[in-house]
Amino acid sequence: MTAILKGGCLCGAIRYQIAEPLVDSFTYLQGDPAVYQSSLQSQREFCRNCGTQLIFRHSHHPRTLDVTPASLDDPSLVQPQYHIWHQSRIDWFEISDVLPRYRDAGPDDHDM
Secondary structure, three states: OOOEEEEEEEOOOOOOEOOOOOOHHEEEEEEOOOEEEEEOOEEEEEEOOOOOOEEEEEEOOOOOEEHHHHHHHHHEEEEEEEEEOOHHOOOOOOOOOOOOOOOOOOOOHOOO
């Protein structure tokens, strides 16, 4: 990803932009998302009007920011680099590409 990407929620109340590095460049342009503490380590930010999940943050991985692809204006501009939580995928779901697969949270955990 080299360009500035933009996205937001379904109802249009929240807009954001992002570039690289993700965690440093993510900026809300419009609106004030709700924050839900989904576990002791995890926060989810979403639109309080329509419920669109926008981002996920994990306290054990402060340099990682998970952006919900469907909230991007053009999700096709971002290509996957690896698969996370492979160990807990549903049994019938088979991944047919050759991207790296991580058992848990991804490359920061070194758990291939």
